[in-house]
Amino acid sequence: MKIETKCLHEGYKPGNGEPRQLPIYQSTTYTYDSTEHIGQLFDLTASGYFYTRLANPTVGAVEEKIAALEGGVGALCTSSGQAASFFAILNIMKSGDHFISAATIYGGTVNLFAVTLKKMGIECTFVDADASEEEIQKAFRPNTKAVFGETVANPALTVLDIEKFAAIAHKNGVPLIIDNTFATPVLCRPIEHGADIVIHSTTKYMDGQAVQVGGVIVDSGKFDWTNGKFPEFTEPDASYHGLVYTQAFGPAAFIVKARVQLMRDLGSSPAPQSAFLLNLGLETLAVRMEKHCRNAERIAFFLNQCEEVESVNYPWLEGSKHKELQQKYLPLGCSGVLSFVVKGGREKAVKFMDSLKLASNVVHVADIRTCVLHPASATHRQLSDEQLAAAGISPGMVRLSVGLENVDDIIEDLAQALAAAKEN
Numbered sequence: 001m002k003i004e005t006k007c008l009h010e011g012y013k014p015g016n017g018e019p020r021q022l023p024i025y026q027s028t029t030y031t032y033d034s035t036e037h038i039g040q041l042f043d044l045t046a047s048g049y050f051y052t053r054l055a056n057p058t059v060g061a062v063e064e065k066i067a068a069l070e071g072g073v074g075a076l077c078t079s080s081g082q083a084a085s086f087f088a089i090l091n092i093m094k095s096g097d098h099f100i101s102a103a104t105i106y107g108g109t110v111n112l113f114a115v116t117l118k119k120m121g122i123e124c125t126f127v128d129a130d131a132s133e134e135e136i137q138k139a140f141r142p143n144t145k146a147v148f149g150e151t152v153a154n155p156a157l158t159v160l161d162i163e164k165f166a167a168i169a170h171k172n173g174v175p176l177i178i179d180n181t182f183a184t185p186v187l188c189r190p191i192e193h194g195a196d197i198v199i200h201s202t203t204k205y206m207d208g209q210a211v212q213v214g215g216v217i218v219d220s221g222k223f224d225w226t227n228g229k230f231p232e233f234t235e236p237d238a239s240y241h242g243l244v245y246t247q248a249f250g251p252a253a254f255i256v257k258a259r260v261q262l263m264r265d266l267g268s269s270p271a272p273q274s275a276f277l278l279n280l281g282l283e284t285l286a287v288r289m290e291k292h293c294r295n296a297e298r299i300a301f302f303l304n305q306c307e308e309v310e311s312v313n314y315p316w317l318e319g320s321k322h323k324e325l326q327q328k329y330l331p332l333g334c335s336g337v338l339s340f341v342v343k344g345g346r347e348k349a350v351k352f353m354d355s356l357k358l359a360s361n362v363v364h365v366a367d368i369r370t371c372v373l374h375p376a377s378a379t380h381r382q383l384s385d386e387q388l389a390a391a392g393i394s395p396g397m398v399r400l401s402v403g404l405e406n407v408d409d410i411i412e413d414l415a416q417a418l419a420a421a422k423e424n
């Protein structure tokens with residue numbers, strides 16, 4: 001099946017006389033005829049549902065769909081994208097371990113990696129994603145256990161050279177984890193380029209309608225956990241009577257371990273209702289992504305010609321720094337998110353934002369409705385103009401998430417707001 005078909009048909013296949021739409025199994029628990037059967041479920045020797053923190057049929061159908069979309073052997077839905085990043089790291093590492101991440105990633109992930117994981121004894125070194133293999137190699141240590149990056153970085157909108165990162169990770173015997181939130185499997189499937197683990201904030205395009213917060217981890221099933229660096233996968237787990245994950249679950253060792261250890265102990269599970277809403281979004285993901293891209297391309301082209309605009313950042317634009325990487329990894333387009341700098345700095349950008357009539361001013365991105373954010377007065381508010389410059393954010397920068405409205409209506413709104421800002 002092609003991706004559009006998978007979006008609609010993977011994960012849930014109703015039998016004769018069963019509901020056409022995925023049912024919401026709003027139940028915390030499941031009944032069994034014998035105590036022995038329940039004992040086998042706890043030992044992981046029988047498969048089946050027993051408690052919704054660990055697995056639920058509605059959530060399970062969505063996991064199966066996302067695994068199919070990314071080309072993985074299994075997936076685990078979490079209550080947020082943050083929980084997905086956290087679990088992906090913690091499933092591989094413990095106190096005393098180290099990993100490497102591209103520096104251009106989502107701000108919430110930077111906090112998780114640089115502050116909270118550090119408190120837990122897991123250290124992260126941030127590297128320039130555009131650095132050479134030799135430069136990045138210097139960041140490796142004997143205790144390095146993974147490499148992390150974002151396909152299209154939020155909010156920098158840089159494109160990651162996934163194959164370069166996969167080659168460096170594999171040369172060092174560690175997995176590559178890719179946050180594929182902005183690209184979605186419609187525009188890029190990182191596993192096809194060598195990624196071992198893919199994560200998402202499903203809150204963004206996968207949902208698309210701004211109705212649920214969620215995350216997901218997908219396991220490619222391709223990484224060799226038996227290479228000696230990952231004893232938690234190859235040595236007996238005392239909490240399951242000495243079970244060895246690589247022996248019991250083969251290529252699905254990573255994703256089963258994440259579920260039965262981390263979801264069991266930390267419990268960041270999504271509600272069945274949220275999984276149902278996420279599935280509604282996934283059904284239309286392929287058609288939505290195509291339209292987001294086409295609209296954003298028209299708008300990037302328009303903004304690039306506006307005299308009120310200093311610069312436009314969108315990898316698809318001719319002459320953009322990552323045009324080649326975009327053509328290689330995102331040939332169908334690079335999502336609906338772009339950023340641009342309004343001439344005249346902070347004051348003009350604020351006036352522009354406040355003059356918009358159609359686009360809404362929200363702390364969200366990747367919605368079906370066009371929305372904008374002014375980083376200097378929202379997400380990066382605490383920073384001085386000098387600090388903003390160091391973070392690569394100009395005071396006049398606006399992040400624009402292009403929605404599915406008629407593109408001429410969006411352009412008209414942007415044009416009138418730019419004119420109003422100029423007059424002021």
Ligand SMILES: *Cc1c(COP(=O)(O)O)cnc(C)c1O
Binds near residue numbers: 082150
């Ligand atoms: C939003 C986002 C996250 C965090 O996800 P939540 O669902 O908000 O917890 C992680 N990575 C990227 C790229 C994001 O845009």
